[in-house]
Amino acid sequence: MSLLDFLHEYDQSLLIALGEHLRLVGIALLIAVAAGVPTGAWIARGEHRAGPVLLAANIIQTIPSIALFGLMIPILAMVNHGIGFLPAVIALILYAQLPVIRNTRVALRAIPPATLDAARGLGMTERQIFLRVALPLAAPGIVAGIRIAATMSIGVAAVAAYIGAGGLGIFIVRGIQTTWDMMTIAGAVGIALLTLVVEIALGIVQRMLTPKGLRVRGGGR
Amino acid sequence: MIEFIDVRKTYGGEIAVNGVSLRVETGELCVLLGPSGCGKTTLLRMANRLVEPTSGTIMIDGEDIMCSSPVELRRRIGYAIQSVGLFPHRTVAQNIATTPELMGMAAGKIAARTDELLSMMNLEPARYRDRYPSQLSGGEAQRVGVARALAADPPLLLMDEPFGAIDPINRAEIREEFLALQRRLRKTIIFVSHDIPEALFLADRIALMRSGNIEQVGAPPELIASPATEFVKRFFGGDRRMLLLETTRVAEMTIPPAGPGNPRAAIAAESTLREALLALMSGDGEHLGIHDGNGGMLGEITLGDIQRHMALAMRADGEPRR
Ligand SMILES: Nc1ncnc2c1ncn2[C@@H]1O[C@H](COP(=O)(O)OP(=O)(O)OP(=O)(O)O)[C@@H](O)[C@H]1O
Ligand SMILES: [Mg+2]
Numbered sequence: 001m002s003l004l005d006f007l008h009e010y011d012q013s014l015l016i017a018l019g020e021h022l023r024l025v026g027i028a029l030l031i032a033v034a035a036g037v038p039t040g041a042w043i044a045r046g047e048h049r050a051g052p053v054l055l056a057a058n059i060i061q062t063i064p065s066i067a068l069f070g071l072m073i074p075i076l077a078m079v080n081h082g083i084g085f086l087p088a089v090i091a092l093i094l095y096a097q098l099p100v101i102r103n104t105r106v107a108l109r110a111i112p113p114a115t116l117d118a119a120r121g122l123g124m125t126e127r128q129i130f131l132r133v134a135l136p137l138a139a140p141g142i143v144a145g146i147r148i149a150a151t152m153s154i155g156v157a158a159v160a161a162y163i164g165a166g167g168l169g170i171f172i173v174r175g176i177q178t179t180w181d182m183m184t185i186a187g188a189v190g191i192a193l194l195t196l197v198v199e200i201a202l203g204i205v206q207r208m209l210t211p212k213g214l215r216v217r218g219g220g221r
Numbered sequence: 222m223i224e225f226i227d228v229r230k231t232y233g234g235e236i237a238v239n240g241v242s243l244r245v246e247t248g249e250l251c252v253l254l255g256p257s258g259c260g261k262t263t264l265l266r267m268a269n270r271l272v273e274p275t276s277g278t279i280m281i282d283g284e285d286i287m288c289s290s291p292v293e294l295r296r297r298i299g300y301a302i303q304s305v306g307l308f309p310h311r312t313v314a315q316n317i318a319t320t321p322e323l324m325g326m327a328a329g330k331i332a333a334r335t336d337e338l339l340s341m342m343n344l345e346p347a348r349y350r351d352r353y354p355s356q357l358s359g360g361e362a363q364r365v366g367v368a369r370a371l372a373a374d375p376p377l378l379l380m381d382e383p384f385g386a387i388d389p390i391n392r393a394e395i396r397e398e399f400l401a402l403q404r405r406l407r408k409t410i411i412f413v414s415h416d417i418p419e420a421l422f423l424a425d426r427i428a429l430m431r432s433g434n435i436e437q438v439g440a441p442p443e444l445i446a447s448p449a450t451e452f453v454k455r456f457f458g459g460d461r462r463m464l465l466l467e468t469t470r471v472a473e474m475t476i477p478p479a480g481p482g483n484p485r486a487a488i489a490a491e492s493t494l495r496e497a498l499l500a501l502m503s504g505d506g507e508h509l510g511i512h513d514g515n516g517g518m519l520g521e522i523t524l525g526d527i528q529r530h531m532a533l534a535m536r537a538d539g540e541p542r543r
């Protein structure tokens with residue numbers, strides 16, 4: 001049986017698994033961004049907070065995903081969600097924190113102080129400074145962080161199949177269990193392709209969010 | 222009118238501004254002059270509350286600036302910052318439009334105002350309005366920064382070395398145009414500089430600062446001719462006589478009435494003593510006629526008149542008063 005035959009035969013379940021994978025990663029990323037970007041902005045404003053927050057995010061990052069899932073089973077079992085979607089989403093959100101927070105902070109701190117000083121001196125409120133000056137200038141850097149989080153999450157989500165969260169990882173898990181290489185390969189290739197597509201799509205978003213004034217250089221006079 | 226009353230600013234134990242009192246009248250251009258680190262920027266930035274004074278009071282038109290919110294205050298005061306700080310993601314026109322936009326000015330009016338300011342700054346609107354800051358030279362960016370400070374037509378302007386990055390040739394030109402502009406607009410301006418010729422050229426009065434204190438305040442010829450301290454005297458260097466010739470206008474001298482017979486050459490009373498001296502030396506008569514610029518003769522001067530004026534002005538070679 002060739003890979004193409006396999007894909008043909010299992011197209012329905014592959015599509016379902018892809019859908020699950022996207023849902024898992026998508027929801028986790030949305031929440032991770034909603035939490036991570038403000039956190040990154042918060043530590044960018046007060047450097048003394050950066051150390052502890054980044055340390056915590058770093059420690060989470062060093063826990064192997066399998067171990068994190070394992071840790072969560074007894075905790076979430078208390079609310080009857082020891083396995084499945086919920087622990088998987090929580091793990092992905094936690095993993096995504098480091099790239100999102102770190103990149104947001106770096107991007108905001110890279111804005112020249114003179115630019116922010118001018119904004120203040122011209123009479124912008126703190127809110128206007130953030131929305132009209134800081135955010136547009138930091139946007140490409142923030143999206144770069146989201147890109148890293150996204151590709152990482154797609155990979156980690158594959159492992160989440162072990163705790164019953166579904167997704168393309170199912171094919172890898174089953175393939176290994178049944179020693180059916182074709183199934184493992186189909187899952188792995190699917191995940192690789194998904195990563196590639198998401199990476200390219202977010203790259204385009206990043207480009208679109210890069211202000212034109214930061215793209216043009218030199219220019220004739 | 223803006224008045225600083227015993228204003229101090231300390232950072233930790235370091236004194237940046239040490240109890241300064243200074244009053245700048247409406248329509249006056251006051252230059253804060255002094256060596257690097259003497260507190261010019263700090264003093265300036267206390268006027269729009271970018272720096273909060275440790276103690277002291279600042280009044281604008283008789284009202285304590287602490288009575289307005291910082292945001293409201295800053296929209297009423299034009300500010301050109303030392304490091305320019307243009308918004309890199311906004312075009313030249315959008316940069317200039319910042320404060321008018323914040324104040325809710327109509328878009329059409331803003332566009333017209335932007336072009337007017339660009340022309341005023343010697344930047345052809347059609348060529349520059351849609352450029353981004355990364356496409357400007359340092360000097361051009363600085364001029365845009367000045368235009369941005371002027372955009373909302375504020376009566377009070379704070380300008381921190383606004384021409385610092387402009388090359389000497391354009392600098393002289395910009396300086397002249399800026400002075401002509403100021404003669405027309407009569408803004409109240411505090412202008413930071415550490416360039417002596419620039420300060421002498423632009424200032425109605427100079428406040429010469431040293432390590433957080435104002436050493437002397439006065440019109441340029443006053444500081445040169447009668448320095449209050451040894452520091453002031455040394456600051457203007459050895460060629461103070463030359464500086465005095467360059468900064469004193471003929472109109473400030475006593476001009477004797479014209480004698481019989483017309484002098485061959487004449488210059489305007491607005492000219493500097495240096496220009497009068499050159500005219501006297503290159504002309505073939507002993508007398509130089511002085512006119513008021515509108516065809517009226519005010520009198521005539523000789524080399525001796527200039528010498529006498531200089532001798533009086535320098536008061537025993539300008540020994541410091543204290
Ligand atoms: N935020 C700050 N924290 C600590 N010290 C400061 C701060 N801002 C200024 N200073 C100190 O206050 C003094 C005056 O600084 P200021 O910027 O007013 O100087 P300046 O006269 O504008 O100098 P320059 O001509 O180089 O721009 C300096 O010694 C400077 O180091
Ligand atoms: Mg300064």
